[in-house]
Amino acid sequence: MNRTNMFRFFAILLISTIVLMALSKITSLAMASFSKKEPVFAEGTYIGPINISSLNKAEAESKISENVLDWQKKSTVSFTFFNKTISVPMSVVHFKVASSLNACLDGEKNILYTEVDEQSLKTILFKKLENPELVNLIDLEKVKQLLKEKAGRLDSSQQTEDLVQYLKASDNKPKIIDSKRIFVNDPADMEDWLSSNSTMTLKPEKIFSLNDYIQNLDNDDKGFFIQCASAIYQLTLPTNLQIVERHISDNLPEGIELGYEARVDGSKADLKIYNPNHTAFVIKSEKISNHVLKLSLIGPSDPFTYQLVKKNVKTYAPRKVIQYRPLAETAANQNGKYGYSAELYKQVALNHKVFYESLVSKDFYLPIPKIVVENLKQPESDATSDENSGTENGATEYTANEKTDSASQNTTTGNTPNNEAANPSQTSQNGSSSNQEKPSSSTQNTNQSHGHSTDRNP
Template sequence: MNKNIVTISVSSIIVLVLMSSVALASEFRIGNQFADNTYVGPFNISNNKTKQAKAKLASDLSELQNKLEVNLIYQDIQFSLPPETVAFDIDMTLANANSGEDNPIIVSVSREGLKTLLSQELPRILIAKNAIDSVAAGIEKELQTGIMPQNVNITDYVANEIPNKVVGTSEFTIDGISPALSKAIHALDKLTIEPFESFSMMELLTSTEVGPLSDEEMTLLSSTLYTAVLQTNFQINERNISTVVSPNIQPGFEAAINQTLGLDFKFTNPNKTEFTIQAAWSAGAIHLSIEGKPFYYTYEPTIANTETYKPRTVVQYSAFVDDGQVVVSQGGKVGVEATVIRTLSVDGNIVETEDISKDFYAPVHRIEIHPLLEVDTSVTDSADNKETNNPQNDGTDSKTTTGTSNPEEMDSNASDSNATVSESGGEESNVGEVIYDKSGLPISGSGK
């Protein structure tokens, strides 16, 4: 019996306290002024009665409406929210304001106006009605602070409403792969690139779960991924090329990995959404794709221009090469310069063209080793006699070199040996540089 009386008494006290609070709040809103440190958004309404606070807030919000700057961001596109779609509710803001505290601005965003805007700016992205409500509510929440400008990521509120799509793909034909490369492809498969995350290819490929890979295998897989990344808005942080053209990778799309030099392939996802890499080897090819929320633009990288540079032929002479023979110590390789551009288009209409890279691979010169030539000494003697007996000799020295198969004699005459360099009909030239062969003996000649 007593417990019931106590319970009723406590309940009565709670009701009285609530009624008193309501009465005080009502009395406060009718006549009392707001206490110190009372803010609505960034606006100070301290020591103002409700009527005064309303007038001040109306002026402040009118000015805020004039400088309203709300940027709506969807992946790789940004556009502005028209000020007329936003309305500030002054009465509701003051009705919910607490004296002596920071209070939000009550804002409403026109659903119909937002729907029209999104259908115009994102015609290929289907956004359902409930998703539009979510975006509008998100904008209203962001605007409660009254701080401008405001950047609102649409994907924060509609990520679950927009299905993932393949945004980049590449393929590399290869007959077979090593067990280590197979592990690397498996490690790359289903890998998620989080929002604003940076990715290092070398870090992945040198992890314990992959195992030892050659630089060539790393470069092959890295270049395949680079080709797919170029079809997105990902930011390339580091990318390198080899010193010579790869026989397997198209110039312009190489992303070389060199463990000794620390050359890596790195990129960053600048979007507010995650992306997943799909990788597999099947039917004699490495298949790779990047999946995530679709972009506004279509990114298409292409080779805009390719130039080739013929290698020179460097002729060297050696006493260890038999007469009538030519030893090719290094085969020539054509040099290449490849220019890569990328177009950004919407529904097939090109909006922008940007330069991506200009890759240059220097030509590798062909080196031929010829036998030393025996010089007719009678010709040399005749030339010397003419110089001695000619009273109009200008005093300059004239040198000739006789090739020999004697290493000891070669050592003393090597500095005067002859070499020729030719390039598709180029002129021959005498060069006095000494080059040594693998045995340590001097080989005359040099290239330019």
């Protein structure tokens, strides 16, 4: 073999070796690349409500980000604070997608981690409430927790929260908020009440019904029930408890202050109160004496103070109704009773500054008319109609002139107070009634028949 051929042989051998080594390297790199392919999440893996099964980390992150962005655009949380409504956009919530994926466990439901921009939240509250003192009362940590939980579920349901329930916790130790004493005519009524209702509880976020407590009592003294219900109603007004149902009588009962009556009867007429708080209120009854019952409202302290103000208080004088009856009939007069109307408002104050006022009720009581009964006088023309027949049986004969003079004196007038003369056009001789005075602020209908007048039944 000559030198040239030997050189060619070694050249071919070298090139072949290099090619084989290169192919081997490329194959090993390809195999290594294939073996290092990013794994995917196992079946049944969730981040929040988002299913990321069979997705790798990059794909899962992209899917979560798209869902979050779409949810933020159309979701808000609304808060009410007395007469104000505050809408908080979900842009104040930041989603920690990468942290959620790093902490993710295969085949399980995992948390979608979020955080709330506190400064942005405070700015929204300041803008809506317009009172730094009110904002400082709000427990921002509770509000942030609510927003984080809603965002973590990507909850798109519309919900409204009462911001009063997110105030900073004050002294939750129960205390006596107020007490009222009522006079009881029959001590037995008090004993019956105390045997069943010495303690009544207004449960958190529940409606309290007074009829549930009184419908099984033995006594049926509606006046006593009205006294107790009115006292309870007056106790709950200067709080954040909400009146759901309340009734009043046709006429203001004796001993009840205008604007504070609550009528209950154990069946239809009820007093219902809603407790929006997370803590209970208690109404405690105790005997002071045989005729005095004390009712106390016990509950948590409140950062606000409540004032009750009556406005547009009016009094309506009773009208006078005269009833004419035949001489043979007798009836007693009826004393009139004044009517009243008033509007009751609740003012809410913080540090002696009123920031909210709402109408509680408009009460109206019609007056009871005063009824005066008078007897009809027999017309003299009827009494002497037969006297001109002659002197039979010793009767005296009157001349036509004498009869005319006698008849001309037969006149009946009514005595009316305040220098008001009776109007003959309003008086009939068949026993009807005449109305002499009508209050301008109210309307009353009086049904009259055969000498009887009937008061209206509103």
